Amino acid sequence: MLRGVGCSLAFLVTLVLAAPCVAKPLAICLFQSDVTPPLGSPLCGGSVEPAKEVVDRLSARGLVLLTNDKPIVLCAVDWVGIGGGGNTAWREALAEAAGTTVDRVAVHTLHQHDAPTCDFDAEALLASRGHSGDLFHVEFARQAISSAAAALKKSLGSPQTVTHLGVGAAEVREVASNRRVLGPDGKVAHVRYSSCTDPIVRAAPEGTIDPLVRSLSFWNGDKPLLVMTYYATHPQSYYGKGGVSYDFVGMARALRETALPGVPHIHFNGASGNVAAGKYNDGSVGMRPELAARLAAGMDEAWRGTKKVPIAAEDVAWKTVDVKLPLSPPLHDETNLLATLDNSAALARERNRAAVDLTWARRVRPIALARLRLGNVDVLHMPGELFIEYQLAAARLKPQSTVCMAAYGDYAPGYIGTEIAYSQGGYETSYVSRVSPQVEQVLLVAIDELLK
Numbered sequence: 001m002l003r004g005v006g007c008s009l010a011f012l013v014t015l016v017l018a019a020p021c022v023a024k025p026l027a028i029c030l031f032q033s034d035v036t037p038p039l040g041s042p043l044c045g046g047s048v049e050p051a052k053e054v055v056d057r058l059s060a061r062g063l064v065l066l067t068n069d070k071p072i073v074l075c076a077v078d079w080v081g082i083g084g085g086g087n088t089a090w091r092e093a094l095a096e097a098a099g100t101t102v103d104r105v106a107v108h109t110l111h112q113h114d115a116p117t118c119d120f121d122a123e124a125l126l127a128s129r130g131h132s133g134d135l136f137h138v139e140f141a142r143q144a145i146s147s148a149a150a151a152l153k154k155s156l157g158s159p160q161t162v163t164h165l166g167v168g169a170a171e172v173r174e175v176a177s178n179r180r181v182l183g184p185d186g187k188v189a190h191v192r193y194s195s196c197t198d199p200i201v202r203a204a205p206e207g208t209i210d211p212l213v214r215s216l217s218f219w220n221g222d223k224p225l226l227v228m229t230y231y232a233t234h235p236q237s238y239y240g241k242g243g244v245s246y247d248f249v250g251m252a253r254a255l256r257e258t259a260l261p262g263v264p265h266i267h268f269n270g271a272s273g274n275v276a277a278g279k280y281n282d283g284s285v286g287m288r289p290e291l292a293a294r295l296a297a298g299m300d301e302a303w304r305g306t307k308k309v310p311i312a313a314e315d316v317a318w319k320t321v322d323v324k325l326p327l328s329p330p331l332h333d334e335t336n337l338l339a340t341l342d343n344s345a346a347l348a349r350e351r352n353r354a355a356v357d358l359t360w361a362r363r364v365r366p367i368a369l370a371r372l373r374l375g376n377v378d379v380l381h382m383p384g385e386l387f388i389e390y391q392l393a394a395a396r397l398k399p400q401s402t403v404c405m406a407a408y409g410d411y412a413p414g415y416i417g418t419e420i421a422y423s424q425g426g427y428e429t430s431y432v433s434r435v436s437p438q439v440e441q442v443l444l445v446a447i448d449e450l451l452k
Contacts, residue, residue: 023314024068024312024314025161025312025313026312026315026316027065027160027161028065028066029063029064029066029155029158030064030155030225030264031061031062031148031151031154031155032059032062033059033147035058035060035077035079035148036054036057036058036244037051037058037116037137038137039054042117042134042136042137043114043115043116043242044117045081045117045352045356046134048113049242051242052243054244055114056250057246058079058112058115058244058250059077059246060078061075061076061265062074062075062076062148062266063226065316066159066313067313067314067316068314068316070099070100071098071100071104072318073098074106074108074406075090075107075108076109076406077148078112078115078246079115079117080113080115080116081109081408082117082119082410082411083117083356083413084119084120084121084363084411084412085119085122086117086120086411087119087411087412088102088120089118089145090107091105091106093146094107094148094152097149099156103368103370106409108268108381108406108408109269109408109411110235110246110267110269111385112239112245112247112250113240113247114240114242114243115244115245118141119356120138121359122352123135125355126352126355129342130344131351134348134351135355135356160220162219162225162311163220163221163311164218164220164309164310165216166215166217166219166306166307166308167307167377167402168214168303168304168305168306168307169212169213169214169302169305169402170215170302171211171213171301172231172297173294173298175233175294176233176276176277177207177209177277177278178206178207178208178274178275178388179192179193179274179276179278179426180207180421180426180428187424188425188426190204191426191427193276193278194234194238194276194283195236195238195277195278195283196279196281196283202280204279210270210388213229213230213231213295213302214229214230215227215228215229215230215302215303216229216230217306224260226264226265227256227263227264228268229253229266229267229268229299230267230268230379230405231267231295231298232269232388233249233270233272233277234276235247235248235249235269236276236277237283237287237288238283238285238287248288249269249292252267252293252295253265255292256300256303259300260303270391270404271382271387271388272407273384273385273386273388273407274387274417274428277291315375317373318370318371319373319450320368320369321368321369321370322366322368322369323366323442324366324367325367325383325416325435325443326435326436326442327360327361327435328435328436330431331434332361334361340354341358356412360414360434363412367383367410369382371450371451376400376402377401377402377404378401378402378404379403379405379406380394380405380406380450380451382406382443383407383409383411383412383413384407384409384410384414384415385407385408385411385414385415385416386405387415387416387417387418387421387428390405390416390418390444391405391407393447394451397448403451412434414432414433414435415428416435416443417429418440419438419441421437
């Protein structure tokens, strides 16, 4: 009798061991909160008119990926930049709400200029000199972080199972153009900003851009749950008059949500430090909806061309690399920065910039770069206003995969050019860049390591 029981148990064990392993399903939680500043708030770090009216409600949009490891959090905010202590505060709050670690949280901005910035390190320097709130509305910023964290925490009660990942890409026509128009000597002859009225400068070629908008979507069977898009361009049509706005990228996002009712959209800005709409935008009011329609058309084409592949929790991975970006040579000497910061007669925007410059010059903690793997898709999460060449270089490193890039993570370093760009002149590699030409080698090595 005992021998028979033993045989039966052995048979059952054999069946269990021989049974195929069932992959743990991937799940996501979606969250969104309102981050529209109150009237009177500084916009664009105090460099433009403060908020006089609300044209569009701004939002923080994100998702939590529930995998075999600790949760991963991605968040995109309709602000101009979140850097230094601001980026840390956002990530810490979202990490605590998600029950994960700070290194598994990425917070990015879409970089609209009629929107707030946030850097608590710079704010502390200004506050110590009686200028608290010149850079951004401090109380509002803390409330915005809390509301985003609360929305995330609430979303954890409604996880959605993901069975498939959708991948698509399409060209966006007549939106992006390179800002740096070179002359015959190889130097920057003109900077074609977000808008341009000079017919000669507008007639120059598009220059180096990434024309593709990339679309990633999460599905449960045949039901789309979320669409994430990635496109590289400065998002300004016109700005600076005090009208809080998510500009044409936010309008394009809204158009797609109207076309796909009930499917949230999260948009990330790519490496667009030297890319804007200047060739195709004269800055007139009517160009904002026109640029939005062109971007939305590319998003729609990418959606229609989406290819779905099965995905499980085991197909998701997160990797980080810490880097110390080389400091711009002028920032090694704090004398002028301190003089501006201590000068009560200086313009507020000059003191604000000096505060941000000084906090970056004194920064000791590294910046974390990250890569999210979704099956055969790699998404790079990067800091600052990267030049488009970094995005193109990343794509060349893995031509067999789909590589997306979200820039404008930690905003503290400002513009990040290529090595040659610093010898060519132009606005982007002037005082608005807080790093040295050696930054290119540092970042290319880090990107290569992330994509391995």
